[in-house]
Amino acid sequence: MISCPACAGVVRIEVGPRQHLGFVCSVGHAFSLQELYAAKEDQVESAQWSLLALLKHLQMILQIDEETDHRHVSSYRSHDLYQRLEQIGHQIAQLEGLIEGTDLPLRHQDGHGADRAPAEGP
Amino acid sequence: MNGLQKKWDIIVIGASAGAMPVLQYLCGRLPADLPAVIGVVLHHGSWYGGNVSEIYGRRGHIAVREAKSGDWLEPGTVYFAPSDRHMVFEATHLRLSRGPKVHFTRPAIDPLFMSAARTFGSRVAGVLLTGGNRDGAHGLVQIRLQGGRTFVQRPEEATHPTMPLSGLREDEPEVISTHALPDVIISLATGQPDHLVRPNL
Numbered sequence: 001m002i003s004c005p006a007c008a009g010v011v012r013i014e015v016g017p018r019q020h021l022g023f024v025c026s027v028g029h030a031f032s033l034q035e036l037y038a039a040k041e042d043q044v045e046s047a048q049w050s051l052l053a054l055l056k057h058l059q060m061i062l063q064i065d066e067e068t069d070h071r072h073v074s075s076y077r078s079h080d081l082y083q084r085l086e087q088i089g090h091q092i093a094q095l096e097g098l099i100e101g102t103d104l105p106l107r108h109q110d111g112h113g114a115d116r117a118p119a120e121g122p
Numbered sequence: 123m124n125g126l127q128k129k130w131d132i133i134v135i136g137a138s139a140g141a142m143p144v145l146q147y148l149c150g151r152l153p154a155d156l157p158a159v160i161g162v163v164l165h166h167g168s169w170y171g172g173n174v175s176e177i178y179g180r181r182g183h184i185a186v187r188e189a190k191s192g193d194w195l196e197p198g199t200v201y202f203a204p205s206d207r208h209m210v211f212e213a214t215h216l217r218l219s220r221g222p223k224v225h226f227t228r229p230a231i232d233p234l235f236m237s238a239a240r241t242f243g244s245r246v247a248g249v250l251l252t253g254g255n256r257d258g259a260h261g262l263v264q265i266r267l268q269g270g271r272t273f274v275q276r277p278e279e280a281t282h283p284t285m286p287l288s289g290l291r292e293d294e295p296e297v298i299s300t301h302a303l304p305d306v307i308i309s310l311a312t313g314q315p316d317h318l319v320r321p322n323l
Binding site for chain 1: 168169170222
């Protein structure tokens, strides 16, 4: 099951008379295959930034703890906290690499839309 | 200037909706030996796969290419930011990045303008063309604060005037007519008297 990019619903597949695939959720949000794919790519990126933000928050919290001599998270073993801080640093770098290394497929312009050269002149 | 003409050999251009014919007009009239590097950010979707050299470079003499990360900044070249990447200018080359969207867009104008201002200071001229959002205005301010020169397309000539108007609100750019744009850029790059530049509105 694929969740709807626009609400909490789930999309169902509808096949048109010419075998054209459509996706419609329970409240009526409708997408073509291409639109659904693009929306899901947007969601992936959004989730990646959210995870990156969370990891940076964790990093900041543990750094505060480190700087304040563990008074605030004193129930944790300091060695474990340092290890986790180091691990978070690696995870941040890996996630940044994942985001940076993503190459979205470009669309053919097929001589129409934005790719068609308009008449000369400003 | 003691016999030495001031030159602006790093020219950055921000553009959005309605800018394609303006950029075609500009690129079609710049000489191959223009002694300046030009960087262009044109807003488009993340999936846009247009052929930049074909669309903007076929009518003119100046080299027009889609930027690749690590490209050396070569005078006489117009670099267009590719889809889904910010483009920033560093001292000798450009860098592409899939960093966070700025003003909900990537590529965005501000990262290019700010990086050029930071790296090249008073050698930079920034130009903001037609567009429907406010990207680029803060970049213009940074260019001017670093000693560079700033311009906006005359709003009444812009298909979507929001972007040049936003530049006028945030900064104190000079206003240029679309038709004068190629001559203004040539005069900036060569240090010739730029009498074509119009006073502000």
